[in-house]
Amino acid sequence: MPSYPIEPDKLLDAANLLARPVKGRGRLAYTAHRRAVSTAYYAVFHAVSGRVVETVFPSADEAFRRRVRRWIGHGDIRSISGYVSQLQGTMGGQAPTHIVALLAPPGGPLHIDGDTATIADGFLELNDKREQADYDHDAVFPRPDTLAHIELARRVVAVVDAAQSDEATRFFGLIGMQSRIQKR
Amino acid sequence: MLIAIMADDASPTTEFERFAAAYRNDEVMVRRAEVTPDVRQDGEPVSRVMLLLSDPVDETWNVDRIRELRMTLGRKAVELGLPAVSLTLVAESDPEAVEAFVR
Numbered sequence A: 001m002p003s004y005p006i007e008p009d010k011l012l013d014a015a016n017l018l019a020r021p022v023k024g025r026g027r028l029a030y031t032a033h034r035r036a037v038s039t040a041y042y043a044v045f046h047a048v049s050g051r052v053v054e055t056v057f058p059s060a061d062e063a064f065r066r067r068v069r070r071w072i073g074h075g076d077i078r079s080i081s082g083y084v085s086q087l088q089g090t091m092g093g094q095a096p097t098h099i100v101a102l103l104a105p106p107g108g109p110l111h112i113d114g115d116t117a118t119i120a121d122g123f124l125e126l127n128d129k130r131e132q133a134d135y136d137h138d139a140v141f142p143r144p145d146t147l148a149h150i151e152l153a154r155r156v157v158a159v160v161d162a163a164q165s166d167e168a169t170r171f172f173g174l175i176g177m178q179s180r181i182q183k184r
Numbered sequence B: 001m002l003i004a005i006m007a008d009d010a011s012p013t014t015e016f017e018r019f020a021a022a023y024r025n026d027e028v029m030v031r032r033a034e035v036t037p038d039v040r041q042d043g044e045p046v047s048r049v050m051l052l053l054s055d056p057v058d059e060t061w062n063v064d065r066i067r068e069l070r071m072t073l074g075r076k077a078v079e080l081g082l083p084a085v086s087l088t089l090v091a092e093s094d095p096e097a098v099e100a101f102v103r
Helices: A008-018 A028-056 A062-069 A074-088 A097-103 A114-135 A143-162 A166-178 B012-021 B063-080 B095-102
Strands: B030-039 B045-053 B084-091
Touching: A008 A028, A008 A143, A028 A062, A028 A074, A028 A114, A028 A143, A028 A166, A074 A097, A074 A114, A074 A166, A097 A166, A114 A143, A114 A166, A114 B063, A114 B084, A143 B063, A143 B084, B012 B030, B012 B045, B012 B063, B045 B063, B045 B095, B063 B084, B084 B095
Parallel strands: B045 B084
Antiparallel strands: B030 B045
């Protein structure tokens, strides 16, 4: 049976196609730009979920991994990314005490590196824009802004694919722990 | 009872707008900034920030320079006690997009 897995790089290519230049005035392109931003976000979402299952189930077969990937929710990645950004000082609010003790223990090493911060901050930005793209009728999506978000997604996907640090492994593992076993 | 909260010259929102409007790095210069408080689908508050930027050299701005901008504004929002920042970037030569500032 043929298999057509969701590939982040191809989603990014599709996002770029949706953001092609359109001659003449009119807001028609804004609809395509909304879909471009949403598609770019999904490239990041699927790249992260792929690394999470690789991290948690390193020797599992592909069928198993594809099944459990479906259990990872947007909110799971958003929660862990939010803690990272709060500990980095780029997002308001306090990370819970038990998370601080894990990732930034007093007197101990900070378990957040540059790659982890790039993934977390980029995910939060794109997750928010995707929500605007799909639900906010008042949001505007100029082409340079749309392309900037596609480039951000391309950067985050590249970092997700390449990150090998202990900090990144902890990040992906925590997302796995934040997720729940589902019926789907 | 309806309570209206008006932004004044000393409000964190106004201070943030001034800070953002003064931002520049080696590729990006902010010409104008507008901040609108909003709420996400999940109920979390968010600061919608629309920035009028100097035109990109190519079709869009450098991803690293925009990340610098985003991180700088994120830290300032935390400092001022404002909700998380969500940016919309408008190129100054895009007349259609610039209309968004005067809606």
